[in-house]
Amino acid sequence: MSLPKKMNLEEKLSTQLAGVPRSGIRDFFELVIGRSDVISLGVGEPDKPTPWPIREAAIRSLEKGQTSYTSNLGLESLRIGISGYVEKHFFTTYDPKTEILVTVGVSEGLDLAFRAVLNPGDEVIFHQPCYVSYGPSITLAYGVPVPVNTRLEDNFALRASDVEKAITPKSKVLVLNFPTNPTGAIEPTEELEKIAALCVKHDLLCFTDEIYSELLYDGRQHKCIVEYPGMRERTVLLHGFSKAFAMTGWRLGYACAPPLLIAAMMKIHQYSMLCAPIMSQMAAIEALHLGEEAYEPMRQSYEERRNFVVKRLNEMGLQCFNPGGAFYVFPDVSATRMTGREFALKLLEEHCVAVVPGDAFGPSGNTCVRCCYATAPELLVKAMDAMEIFVKKYSA
Ligand code: PMP
Secondary structure: OOOOOOOOHHHHOOHHHHOOOOOHHHHHHHOOOOOOOOEEOOOOOOOOOOOHHHHHHHHHHHHOOOOOOOOOOOOHHHHHHHHHHHHHHHOOOOOOOOOEEEEOHHHHHHHHHHHHHOOOOOEEEEEEOOOOOHHHHHHHOOOEEEEEEOOHHHOOOOOHHHHHHHOOOOEEEEEEOOOOOOOOOOOOHHHHHHHHHHHHHOOOEEEEEOOOOOOEOOOOOOOOHHHOOOOHHHEEEEEEOOOOOOOHHHOOEEEEOOHHHHHHHHHHHHHHOOOOOHHHHHHHHHHHHHOHHHHHHHHHHHHHHHHHHHHHHHHOOOEOOOOOEOOEEOOEOHHHOOOHHHHHHHHHHHHOEEOEEHHHHOHHHOOEEEEEOOOOHHHHHHHHHHHHHHHHHHHO
């Protein structure tokens, strides 16, 4: 008897997937995994664990045996808490019964939003350098990613005129993320207002990723696009607990939007995810209850670290603007005559310090690297000392 023909698994994969690259961050960090000698300014997450009262709330809920599914939308008490929090922070009211969906991180929220609205060929505009998942998530939802470059000379703010140039009859969604990963950029309110007017004029939906909105510095107040006239009806506000509350591993986020959009997203969520984990939801209720008390000490500490890192980078000759939020800096490394990728690889090789090549966030970040400063202050000092020696050597 002849052996059965070996299956060609590659042939079985979705062709849509073939157009999606692996994450440039993950690729780079495979080089670092398992090396205890490396100081990592790479992964974008807080260096401290979740504040204790939040962890304790989850432990208490487990002790009580709360281990079941919840409503698909998420626990009602959590949605009521989210509604109050969002009203306070974004000056916009959402009905907890019909306008809020609890998701598995902002990641799931973004995926649901794209899948709920995109038909094949619909264009989605977003600013770049940006969070690594936007382009691939759009492609996986059969949309067409349309990146709009932001520039160092504008402190990586998004120009409304550049958005306008990218709009075509196929444009359906604009994605915003301020403060921005990987640049820490803040959008000036004059530009944000013009961008809101463009959304209304061209009848675009807007997905605003607010994940860093609590992490603002120099006394700044956050302004969200949903606050402008005509925006509430066309906006999906995506937020979560990962960054401000140091809860990346709990995988909890939420989407706020008009009932029709939430119902559409919910249809996908109920068949794919069913609901977010109940213990994370219980922890999140406590996080919202604590609010600023939980994140303000971390925010203040990030601000001090930002001041230190920006000063050191500029002193060593790397052009780095002072970012208004998030916990990243995005210095230009052209002074070393290297691309961001060459710089990151050589720095890792010679000094065991890991930063992320800027091109992982889109080609426009090619001359930059991203450093996450939500890292222990003593390690930041060591990393900056090593970078200074490195930059001196290659800029000479
Ligand atoms: N959006 C941005 C801009 C991010 O930086 C991240 C995480 N790095 C996410 C979304 C994903 O967040 P979550 O943990 O809530 O899925």
